[in-house]
Amino acid sequence: MSSILFLQSVVGLIVVLYPANGNSAVAESGKAALAKSKNQSSLKKDGPPVTSEVTIDKKSGNRPPEKERKKDAPPQRMQFDDQNRVGKAKRRALVNQTEAKNRVELFRHLPQYDHGSQLPNLESKLFQLDSVHPAVFKVGLRYMAGDISGVNARCTEMLRALQEAIIDYSTPPEKVLIRELTAKISSYISFINECRPLSISMGNAIRFVKRRIAKLPLSHTDVEAKTALCSDIDRFINEKIIIADKVIVGHASTKVRDGDVLLTYGLSCVVEMILLSAHDVGKKFRVVVVDSRPKLESQALLNRLIAKGLSCTYTHINAVSYIMHEVTKVFLGASAVLSNGTVLSRVGTACIAMVAHAFSVPVLICCEAFKFHERVLLDSICCNEIGDPGALATVPGRMDINYLENWTNEENLQLLNLMYDVTPSDYVSVIVTDHGMIPPTSVPVIVREYGQEHYLI
């Protein structure tokens, strides 16, 4: 019942805003993913859209009003300390996550679930859930299991799944393709979000898809619309991810010189490509691979680099001060780059950048332009993702470290497994993107100038 209300308000909104398509798609994506209270959101819709209609056509960077902007934001905006909304979201949810015991107080505004508990449950539902397309379901499951990690991979997989869903989609009679399809996509996205919270830059990709849908001419038949959408998505993946990576590698390889000692952290596919291509060209350099718990992702990178013949040094993040005096450059990847120049990346990146700054070592962030976002963040607490706390309690390969075996029984003890952290812009020397090498202060310029254009091709 509540979903019908929801859809109706959505429909009403589209009718009002038909000339101003971009914004409504944006608003919808925000609403759907937020799973906010329906009545409240429909009330809000009446106010801002009127003004935004006026401003949306000017490309002069007049920001849409507050509420609209908030709905551009990634779905993590659901405030989990608001009991009302949490309750309503739970009732609509397809995936019933159980909340973790021993939640950390400071992060009550973020979801802290018992990880892994829903996986078998969902797996059994594979053939029963008909509200969710099987491809999307699979992607959601893989997210939950932690198979896919890294923004590029997650984004690509999600877009491919959406492609499949679009191909299989057929409009019910008496309904308009655009609205129906957008609603369906929104529900898929909220499912994926429940499996694992979306990252900020994935919001950009979703926004792109929704804008393309909204821009479809009404005269297209289903088949034409679907092929157009699929080719758009293909093009997005190609241009924004694959080719962008090649351009970035081209730019960044010029910065690697003979005799360099390069430090990298975590598992960034772009940085790996840079190192391998510089090695292929024949430059002589060393790599320092820094790793941290609990994921220990850099070991995979280490394996691949050594197999290709680079000489590497492996250490853990605590020893960064020890090793930094030998390092000449630091290459880091990013999950998203925000408008105030801060870099959202794997937790620990901020520490590395800080120590590099203290030793006057330049820090190069390599990321594609689609990861730029107009949101701003000052610290890592307001927007983050909390991973599985149980991963902290055990150390793989070290049986003697078992002090925290029964940590759930201790009521005063919590384990906190943050996934992301925010690096302030003064620690970053340059950001290497497919638009070139830019200082962190130029990020809002790129967001403004290229954000609208490219998406409206």
Added chain:
Amino acid sequence: MPDVHTLVNEFLNQLKKRKIEGSQATAKQAAELLRSVISQQRLPQTHQATALISAVRAVGEKLIAANPVELAVGNIVRRVLHIIREEDLSLATAAIDGLELSAVSDDEDDVERDDYPVLSAAAVAAAARSTLRPPSLQTLLEDTPISAAIPHTSSSGGDSEGKSRSVDKSSRGRKLKHDVIEAVNELIQDISTCYEQIAEQAVEHIHQNEVILTLGSSKTVLEFLCAAKEKKRSFKVFVAEGAPRYQGHLLAKELAARGLQTTVITDSAVFAMISRVNMVIVGAHAVMANGGVIAPVGLNMVALAAQRHAVPFVVLAGSHKLCPLYPHNPEVLLNELRSPSELLDFGEFSDCMDSASGGSLHVVNPTFDYVPPKLVSLFITDTGGHNPSYMYRLIADYYSADDLVVKRRPATTS
């Protein structure tokens, strides 16, 4: 003495094999060992202090060489040497005060001090003044004429007094040993109770509803936080794990068991969390003379983050951790690299280690980190709270300048 030798060898073995953990345990054992060495040392009639000093030096040199990175051992050796010198001097002043005739105190004989008045009580008193107290204009003026013409025949001077002095001297000798052993007992007592004295100051620094960050585990920090808890201050603690030893897990478990709200975070999350932290409290492995800290690995990163967010960085250290040496290139010279197996499984990477394609792998696993004095806000020791710039003054209380190098010189006089 055979039993002393066996004791010394046992301790040396333990140090070499790194069987003893923690500077407090090491310091205590070193002090007890030196106490046995002293008590079993047979002292000659004259120059007791010199004999004691050279005996302690001999043992101390071996101890320091066994584990140069464990600075507490060297600290204790130097403390004991300083104690010997001090007791010697105080006995000498007592003897001088009690003497009517011009007397020479053999115990004042020090190989290093060449300007050494022998014959007149006034000269002896002047020398005593100059060694026990900081130089004043008077002593500076008096020093020059005295040092010019003093024959360095202390022993002959002693013998010339006659046998009446020999009784005094032997009793003085026994008294010296007794005094030194008493003082060393006090030192051991101090080492054992340093936690309580530091913890007493906890209430002054922790108020209500604070958030405290620490890394790894330190008994001093544990006692400190629990003392504040006893005084009904409510606060939360974030404990960073402290890879690769993960002592932070232990500390967190302890703190939670004692009723404090504790959260365990990974070391990589320190920068993320420190914006919400009010104070960083850590223990140290050693404190150097310039106020720099040798701390478990990862603390330099924490100190930099604390500086960035203007969070006070407080170091708790017992006075046995204060080392009179200045750190030159501390990352290399005062550091130890541990086994790579703590970071990487040998099995996984053994084929990478000697791969034919030319890739090579080094694993770096340092134990300690050096935190420069400008990043430290406060040192809390058992004598109170101090600035890093003040630490060098504390050295004068505990150590003598002559003991900085604990290597035996080739014997010139004895």
